[in-house]
Amino acid sequence: xxxxxxxxxxxxxxxxxxxxxxxxxxHDEHSHDHEMSTxxxxxxxxxxxxxxxxxxxxYAAEFKKYKSGGIDEVLINTLTDPKELERLTPxxxxxxxxxxxxxxxxxxxxDTVALKHPEWYMVSKEGKSCxxxxxxVGYYQWLCPTRKESRNHILGLVEGxxxxxxxxxxxxxxxxxxxxxxxxxxxxxxxxxQDHEMPEYDFCYCDVCISEFEKMHHxxxxxxxxxxxxxxxxxxxxxxxxxxxxxxxxxxxxxxxxVSKGVTRDTENRSTTYIIPAVLADRFGNVILDDEGxxxxxxxxxxxxxxxxxxxxxxxxELSILDASVVRLRELSLHYDLPVSKLKKFPFKTxxxxxxxRNLWYYAPYMPKYANYDPESAGGGGGFGVPSSKQFSIGFSxxx
Ligand SMILES: [Zn+2]
Numbered sequence: 001x002x003x004x005x006x007x008x009x010x011x012x013x014x015x016x017x018x019x020x021x022x023x024x025x026x027h028d029e030h031s032h033d034h035e036m037s038t039x040x041x042x043x044x045x046x047x048x049x050x051x052x053x054x055x056x057x058x059y060a061a062e063f064k065k066y067k068s069g070g071i072d073e074v075l076i077n078t079l080t081d082p083k084e085l086e087r088l089t090p091x092x093x094x095x096x097x098x099x100x101x102x103x104x105x106x107x108x109x110x111d112t113v114a115l116k117h118p119e120w121y122m123v124s125k126e127g128k129s130c131x132x133x134x135x136x137v138g139y140y141q142w143l144c145p146t147r148k149e150s151r152n153h154i155l156g157l158v159e160g161x162x163x164x165x166x167x168x169x170x171x172x173x174x175x176x177x178x179x180x181x182x183x184x185x186x187x188x189x190x191x192x193x194q195d196h197e198m199p200e201y202d203f204c205y206c207d208v209c210i211s212e213f214e215k216m217h218h219x220x221x222x223x224x225x226x227x228x229x230x231x232x233x234x235x236x237x238x239x240x241x242x243x244x245x246x247x248x249x250x251x252x253x254x255x256x257x258x259v260s261k262g263v264t265r266d267t268e269n270r271s272t273t274y275i276i277p278a279v280l281a282d283r284f285g286n287v288i289l290d291d292e293g294x295x296x297x298x299x300x301x302x303x304x305x306x307x308x309x310x311x312x313x314x315x316x317x318e319l320s321i322l323d324a325s326v327v328r329l330r331e332l333s334l335h336y337d338l339p340v341s342k343l344k345k346f347p348f349k350t351x352x353x354x355x356x357x358r359n360l361w362y363y364a365p366y367m368p369k370y371a372n373y374d375p376e377s378a379g380g381g382g383g384f385g386v387p388s389s390k391q392f393s394i395g396f397s398x399x400x
Pocket of ligand 1: 204
């Protein structure tokens, strides 16, 4: 059983102004307390945007300050410059910080490569491109995620940062569409009343998005009376055709019940005995040591029913926590226009047949194989979700 570690990363902003510096210098005696806090199971991180003019020495001093202030990890926005990340990563690592790259993914204001391709940008329902007409704020300049070229551009930037030696992960910020509704608290700032989906904040209606959507659903969202309740149009923007979700954890009572009761083939080897890889401890959980002070490997054998049914799954909640990574083919449709113009007696001007299927295939590598549960529908704590269903539909449309 894969050992799962739940790691919570709490991100905090750190104000690095002069006043903060003075405050810290005057209170050096407290730095020991901060160091104690880093030993807790929480990890603290801070976002920073790098400055090219700032020297390595100044960065070393800054990272040292973070570390002594209880920060464990730093997420650096180098404006997607891998060279700058290469410069800063070893300096931060030397001060004991873990480094993550931080990138504004879909919203890419002032991206010099993208700016050469005005067609890469999202277009509002009003027909205005983010390239020159920006919703809400000057730094809202979003690339269309449906276009292959703009997608590949973003993926290339992520790859460049991910390849930098010593970088733990790439933190994808702004990986969405622009806000069609602003949080209520922000509305007065922009002097807005948003009681419906306003076309100037509704994206993306570029040629590629519309034609890709038309291929699938045979309608143009710009001709829709109310795109706010068109679930197909909403879903189109929500889902890529082939989805991949990396990680995330679910607690599944349904999978736990199936496996622990031995009704799936995951536990078919039931006549054998098991030795749980562990070290010996007393019943209070204190580790038992041998005469030389070493831990002692467990050598007790248990029956399958002890391991699977009565103890493990029923008592150890962690075993119900499963990695929810999944690759999915969400929707596939085939569309055929019948050659009606060649049929003299046919009463229609045009006719077409569409075959569509949803949830045709998924692969969830960390779910128990024979439980056949899709992480999307595996049921939460206490719940028994219904396995996801495949749906097929046949459509016929004609015009007179
Ligand atoms: Zn688009």
